[in-house]
Amino acid sequence: xxxxxxxPRYLITVTGKKLTVTCSQNMNHEYMSWYRQDPGLxxxxxxxxxxxxxxxxxxxxxxxxxxxKEKRNFPLILExxxxxxxxxxxxxxxxxxxxxxxxxxxxxPGTRLTxx
Amino acid sequence: KNxxxxxxxxxxxxxxxNCTLQCNYTVSPFSNLRWYKQxxxxxxxxxxxxxxxxxxxxxxxxxxxxxxxxxxxxLHITASQLSDSASYICVVSAGNNRLAFGKGNQVVVxx
Numbered sequence: 001x002x003x004x005x006x007x008p009r010y011l012i013t014v015t016g017k018k019l020t021v022t023c024s025q026n027m028n029h030e031y032m033s034w035y036r037q038d039p040g041l042x043x044x045x046x047x048x049x050x051x052x053x054x055x056x057x058x059x060x061x062x063x064x065x066x067x068x069k070e071k072r073n074f075p076l077i078l079e080x081x082x083x084x085x086x087x088x089x090x091x092x093x094x095x096x097x098x099x100x101x102x103x104x105x106x107x108x109p110g111t112r113l114t115x116x
Numbered sequence: 117k118n119x120x121x122x123x124x125x126x127x128x129x130x131x132x133x134n135c136t137l138q139c140n141y142t143v144s145p146f147s148n149l150r151w152y153k154q155x156x157x158x159x160x161x162x163x164x165x166x167x168x169x170x171x172x173x174x175x176x177x178x179x180x181x182x183x184x185x186x187x188x189x190x191l192h193i194t195a196s197q198l199s200d201s202a203s204y205i206c207v208v209s210a211g212n213n214r215l216a217f218g219k220g221n222q223v224v225v226x227x
Contacts, residue, residue, distance in 0.1 A: 004159075040219070041219065042217050042218060042219035042220055043160075043205065043217045045214075045215065045217075090160075104162040104165065105160075107159025107161070109158060110157070110158065110159055
């Protein structure tokens, strides 16, 4: 089944404890992206990647890191989480970035993160 | 700055009734506009895509319109069902590998 998977789905952690949220897609998509979703603010892009070894900042990259060593994986790293990073996180992928990011994005199920 | 504004923020409708959601954008250059449906606790799923030359597109009971001159789009839901309860998100492609997201229209369908 074609899908985007994220792990973990739920995570409660404490301030300053490094964590990684994994994202994997099995559709051979070039473009991958991370978003956070907060009440009243909608989806905001954190980082995106147009292909392997190519990543770029989105609208809210502060406090986050990403890597794209393989086409299928795009982990989100929080080196020193803080309470303001408590949010619902979505990973997404799309076939190509050649259409200016306009391809349909397939979203993962979400990761609900709480930082105490 | 590229912006996407959606209205109404939320609405409650009776099952079987129709409703229309609005999306106004200031994105330039414009590549395309997508409407996504997001069920509670799940990731968004694409409903329809509108390109510059398209005025209307349907997907079952969902009909999207686009007026590229006024930079407005709408999503019309016909004969609403309980399963239509969701957030509907308007996403505009800005033509530079960037996307502009609206905050969503929260729709609640009641029996």
